Amino acid sequence: MFNLFGTSFLFIACHLTAHQQKVEERNSDYKRISSYFSLSEVAKADAVNSYDYVFWLGDLNYRVDLSREECNQLLMKSNILDLLMTDQLTGQILAGNAFHQFSEQPISFFPSYKYDLGSDVYDSSQKRRTPSWTVRVLRIHTHDKHFM
Secondary structure: OEEEOOEEEEEEEEEOOOOOOOHHHHHHHHHHHHHHOOOOOOOHHHHHOOOOEEEEEEEOOOOEOOOHHHHHHHHHOOOHHHHHOOEHHHHHHHHOOOOOOOEOOOOOOOOOEOEOOOOOOEOOOOOOOOOEOOEEEEEEEOOOOOOO
16 A cells, blocks of 8 residues: 555455366455455445555456357457456456456457467467456546546
């Protein structure tokens, strides 16, 4: 947490539980970490109002909730919007299960996870992980102050 020209900022960086099926574990990670900063559901109003801006960033590990083959079909059609409709993080925010009140800039690029090293080919290993947006930057702007 720091202040800059009278505007307070809190940055939370983390790496949440990995693997496509572990949504509940990631939600639990969020709740545990947010309790350290009094951002839990119970204290959220007081804590959020303590800062002008809160940024939560890192490898949040939420995935596209499709099979690799279904995802590849949408990628071949450059259909980012339909992929985003299956984004686990978006679903959890909308359901109220994690990252209450947080928002992020609209995503307008192809998934950045998981490329083969040094290439533009998605994971060709035996795991063949589903392309996803795992690294995210979420924010809350709580006051009428605008930082320039």
